[in-house]
Amino acid sequence: MRPQRGFGSALPAPLGWLLHVLCAGRLWALARAAAEALRDLGGLEVREHMGKTPLLVAAAAAAPEIVRDLLVLGANPDAADHRGRTALHLAAAYGHPQILQAMMSSGVPVNVEARNFEGQTPLHCAVLAHNASLQGGYPPVGGSGVGSPTPQDRFRCVELLLQMGADSSSQDTKSSLTALHLAVRGGNLALAHLLLRQPGMAPRLVNMKAHGNTPLHMAAALPGTPSQEPLVRLLLAWGADPSARNLEHDLPQGLLPPGSPGDQT
Numbered sequence: 001m002r003p004q005r006g007f008g009s010a011l012p013a014p015l016g017w018l019l020h021v022l023c024a025g026r027l028w029a030l031a032r033a034a035a036e037a038l039r040d041l042g043g044l045e046v047r048e049h050m051g052k053t054p055l056l057v058a059a060a061a062a063a064p065e066i067v068r069d070l071l072v073l074g075a076n077p078d079a080a081d082h083r084g085r086t087a088l089h090l091a092a093a094y095g096h097p098q099i100l101q102a103m104m105s106s107g108v109p110v111n112v113e114a115r116n117f118e119g120q121t122p123l124h125c126a127v128l129a130h131n132a133s134l135q136g137g138y139p140p141v142g143g144s145g146v147g148s149p150t151p152q153d154r155f156r157c158v159e160l161l162l163q164m165g166a167d168s169s170s171q172d173t174k175s176s177l178t179a180l181h182l183a184v185r186g187g188n189l190a191l192a193h194l195l196l197r198q199p200g201m202a203p204r205l206v207n208m209k210a211h212g213n214t215p216l217h218m219a220a221a222l223p224g225t226p227s228q229e230p231l232v233r234l235l236l237a238w239g240a241d242p243s244a245r246n247l248e249h250d251l252p253q254g255l256l257p258p259g260s261p262g263d264q265t
Contacts, residue, residue: 020048023058028065031058035073044075051082059087060094064102071106078110084117086110088161092126095133095149097156104164112166119173123158123166127179130154131186158191168195169205176210184215184235187227192234202238212247216240220255 019038022031035044035054045053055075058066067087071077080086088110091099103110113121120128133151158179162168168179183191192215196202207214213221219231236242242252 017048019043019046019054020052020057023054023063023066023070024061026058026061026063026066028063028069031063031066032069035070035075039073044070044073045079047081051080053079055079055087056081056085056090059090059096059099062094062096062099064096064098067099068102068106071103071108077103077108078114080114080116084115086114086116086122088112088114088122089116089120089125092122092157092161093129095129095154095157097153097160100157100160100164104160110164112161112164113170115173121166121170121172123161123168123170123179124172124177124182126154126157126161127182127186127188127191130158130191131182131188134186134188155190155194158194162194162198168198168201169208171208171210178205178208178210178215180205180208180215181210181213181218184218184231185222187222187225187231189227189230189234192231196234196238206235206238206240207244209244209246212245214240214244214246214252216242216244216252217246217250217255220252224257 019031019034022034031054038044044055047053048057052060053075055067055070055077056079058070078086080089085093087099087103091097091103112123115121116125130151133149133154171178177185180192180195183195196206198205206216216232216235219228219235222228222231240252245251
């Protein structure tokens, strides 16, 4: 781990490296002591070779006590690494709800709509991570001693981000996908339920388009998965428009797979 000095920092590199190591090792008491000692020297914003500040290292390592302490001591909650990922992005992608809870309990304002370099908010990352966990993706991640997050952990991350004020109608800047588009594309019925139940969101969310496709188009295009028909029924129940056409002028029903399953749906 090669520390890089933050802007205006006079901190010697070995000391910056020490705080990163303590955060990565989840050594709470030592990390707090080091952070208190190094705060006035700019030590809370020193970056390692991947652009991570101590806060980002602690978030990736699933060290909630250290995350909370660093925030209270003045660490920048919206600092981003070389891929544009903030602590919220890392917690969401890695499935660490305890990090999100620590950030909430710190009382420090944080930008829940921050974008990584893929144009995604933390909510996008959390939905993608939950989709992948249901499909057997995402191997164990995090720091030393951190077990593999469960699908329940990843679902909880979505819930917490919504509690923090994440806008489920936010579209990523590359594909215009909302969290609902991603959930439906992943055949994720539970997350689709959760997103549509957010107060006042369904009327606006259910017919939003991503490159011309509504969530109903995406549900119809699923390759005959068990969740396809329940997703179609759910979207229609919340007001999805079956007469909407995409950029190819296709109706949702025109994207259903051929054969009896498609005919039934």
